[in-house]
Amino acid sequence: MKLFSLLVAGFTLLLPAVAQAQKSPVDIAPDQLIKNVSNEVLEIVRKDKDIQSGNSKKVLDLVEAKVLPNFNFTHMTQLALARDWRVATPAQKATLTEEFRTLLVRTYSKALTEYKNQTIEFKPLAMKPGETDVKVRTNIVQPGAKPVALDYFVEALPQGWKVYDIEVSGISLVTNYRESFATEVRNGGIDGLIATLQTKNRSAESK
Amino acid sequence: MTKVFEKTIRLLAMLAAASVMVGLLNGCATTGNSKDPIEGYNRVMFAFNDGVDRAVVKPLAQGYVAAVPAPVRTGVANFFGNIADVFIAVNNLLQGKLPEAVGDIGRVVINSTVGLVGVIDWASDVGLEKHDEDFGQTFGRWGVGDGPYVVLPIFGPRTMRDAFAQVLDTHVDPVAEVDHVPTRNTLVATRGISDRADFLSADKILQEAALDRYAYVRDAYLQLRRSKVYDGNAPRLKEDE
Numbered sequence: 216m217k218l219f220s221l222l223v224a225g226f227t228l229l230l231p232a233v234a235q236a237q238k239s240p241v242d243i244a245p246d247q248l249i250k251n252v253s254n255e256v257l258e259i260v261r262k263d264k265d266i267q268s269g270n271s272k273k274v275l276d277l278v279e280a281k282v283l284p285n286f287n288f289t290h291m292t293q294l295a296l297a298r299d300w301r302v303a304t305p306a307q308k309a310t311l312t313e314e315f316r317t318l319l320v321r322t323y324s325k326a327l328t329e330y331k332n333q334t335i336e337f338k339p340l341a342m343k344p345g346e347t348d349v350k351v352r353t354n355i356v357q358p359g360a361k362p363v364a365l366d367y368f369v370e371a372l373p374q375g376w377k378v379y380d381i382e383v384s385g386i387s388l389v390t391n392y393r394e395s396f397a398t399e400v401r402n403g404g405i406d407g408l409i410a411t412l413q414t415k416n417r418s419a420e421s422k
Numbered sequence: 423m424t425k426v427f428e429k430t431i432r433l434l435a436m437l438a439a440a441s442v443m444v445g446l447l448n449g450c451a452t453t454g455n456s457k458d459p460i461e462g463y464n465r466v467m468f469a470f471n472d473g474v475d476r477a478v479v480k481p482l483a484q485g486y487v488a489a490v491p492a493p494v495r496t497g498v499a500n501f502f503g504n505i506a507d508v509f510i511a512v513n514n515l516l517q518g519k520l521p522e523a524v525g526d527i528g529r530v531v532i533n534s535t536v537g538l539v540g541v542i543d544w545a546s547d548v549g550l551e552k553h554d555e556d557f558g559q560t561f562g563r564w565g566v567g568d569g570p571y572v573v574l575p576i577f578g579p580r581t582m583r584d585a586f587a588q589v590l591d592t593h594v595d596p597v598a599e600v601d602h603v604p605t606r607n608t609l610v611a612t613r614g615i616s617d618r619a620d621f622l623s624a625d626k627i628l629q630e631a632a633l634d635r636y637a638y639v640r641d642a643y644l645q646l647r648r649s650k651v652y653d654g655n656a657p658r659l660k661e662d663e
Contacts, residue, residue, distance in 0.1 A: 322631040329627070362551075364654055385649020385656055386642050394455060395637045415633055 245369040245376045246340035246351045248285070253335050253353075256281050256327075266328060274324040282323075287370065287377035288316045294380060295392040299400045299408075307405045314412035319388070321419055333357045335365075347371040457644060458571045467573040468636050474576065475618075480625075483618040495619065497541040502613045503552070504533045504540025505596055512594075513555035517563045525550050554650065557591050558584035562651035571640055579643040 243251070256277065260266050265273050292312040293300045303311065336354040348370045354362040368380040380389045399408040455461065487495070511526035529545035529552065537544045546552060561583050562568070569582025580588060592598055597613065600606035632638035649656045 318631070322627060325630045326627050382649075384646060385652075385654055386645040387659070390659055391638065391641045391645060392633070394641050395633045398455075398637070399633070411633060419630065 243376070244340070244342065245349050245367075245371075246337065246342075248376055249351050249353065249367055249369070250337050252281065252285065253337075257335075260327060269328045271324060271328070274327050275320070278320055278324050278327070283316075283320065285376075285378055286316075287372065287379045288312050288319075290370070290377075290379035291315065291319070291389045294387075294389050295396055296400075297390075297393055297397070299397065299405065303405045307409065310409050311405070311412070314409060314416060315392075317416045318412060321416070336362070457568075458640060460570060460572065464571065464573040464640075465636055467575060468639070471573065471576065471578055479614070479618050480622070482615050483622055486615050487619050487622065495616065498612065498616050499620070500533070500537070500543045501540045502597075502616065503543070504530060504537070507533070507552070508596075509591070509594060510553050510555045513557060513560045514553065516560045517555070522553055522555075526553060556584075557587035558647070559651050561587055562647075568644070568647065571644060579639060581644070581647060584647065 259277060259281075263273065266277070289308070289312050292308070292315045295315060296303065296311065300308070334356050336356055338352040338354065340349060340351055342349055348368070351367040351369055353365045353367070355365050356362050364382070364384050366382045367378050368382075369376050369378050380387055382388070396408055399411050403410065458464065490498075507526050507530045511523045511530065514520075514523035514526055529550045532545040532548070532550070533540045533543060536542075543552075558581070566583050568584075572580055572582055572585055574580055574585060574588070577588065597609045598606065600609060628635060628638065
């Protein structure tokens with residue numbers, strides 16, 4: 216039962232923490248990046264009555280502008296596909312990434328509309344010089360409940376620090392798809408998985 | 423006499439039909455996941471629990487949220503949380519985590535007294551962090567493997583290890599030990615509804631996120647248990663795990 220509240224809390228506070236203003240990202244430390252973005256997006260959500268009442272167009276725009284530039288969706292898709300990634304053609308990889316991105320973004324946007332009065336606690340990051348792959352730890356604090364751990368896996372790329380995985384209470388929101396994806400690929404090949412993702416995304420759009 | 427005979431036959435026939443159904447589903451629906459060898463049965467039970475949830479539990483939880491103000495709901499959750507802290511302390515002790523166990527006992531002492539029998543969580547305010555332990559995690563810490571994934575009626579997802587540990591958890595649960603049956607039933611029901619109310623908004627998100635709700639819940643549950651046994655510091659999964 217607790218699992219679900221963790222998922223909500225995680226999804227809800229995930230995006231804010233990853234959005235980031237577009238300014239020379241390489242100069243900024245990964246934990247600072249997460250912090251800036253969290254505060255910026257939550258500030259917007261707190262003030263916006265439309266978002267709080269579930270205006271999905273507005274949330275999607277916010278996410279598109281502030282959050283998406285800080286994600287490495289190709290790496291995320293690769294992690295979710297695991298071994299099957301290697302047998303996919305470049306064209307299939309591109310389509311998979313596009314569809315998986317749509318799925319994740321829609322889910323997270325939905326979660327953002329569920330934001331209530333939680334706050335985020337940022338834990339200090341002990342980063343060694345030259346490190347290119349770090350885990351930024353945060354805690355979601357909600358009155359009357361145990362804090363929920365929300366951790367970001369961030370890697371240094373030429374374009375700056377990018378998030379490639381997120382764990383809510385140790386549940387990776389990316390690798391959680393591994394078994395379902397593997398089943399789809401076993402039953403219908405890579406194209407079968409692509410078709411399933413497209414159907415899912417289209418049915419959600421038409422709602 | 424014949425009536426009893428008839429009833430027995432009918433019961434046996436129903437059982438046989440049920441097991442054939444489960445067997446068939448097992449044959450068709452199993453996707454070859456080594457952690458989930460009884461997927462056919464599990465999917466049937468998942469659907470059953472889902473039906474109970476939609477028909478009974480979720481409407482009750484929605485009513486509870488609508489009727490009871492938030493501070494009172496927090497108080498109810500804290501009250502049951504305080505009872506749970508006693509067992510969290512025991513499990514921390516059994517796992518050899520002495521400082522945590524001492525913290526848990528401190529929580530119970532503070533919350534049971536100045537926290538008005540647990541309704542107010544003062545202990546968190548003075549910096550005594552709430553932990554999350556149970557017998558399943560203790561067994562995991564002792565090296566007992568997860569075993570296959572199993573969906574229990576009403577209780578929901580478990581690993582086989584946790585399903586056995588659940589028997590212990592329930593056995594020492596003071597709420598289940600209350601002698602006065604109506605009081606006990608009220609307490610158990612209130613706790614269940616209070617827990618369910620916590621994740622009402624998750625339903626929509628789950629619907630949005632999952633390709634296959636059964637698999638999504640299963641895999642999230644297995645990841646969560648793995649992480650808890652490592653107290654939040656589980657090594658990252660490799661490609662073939």
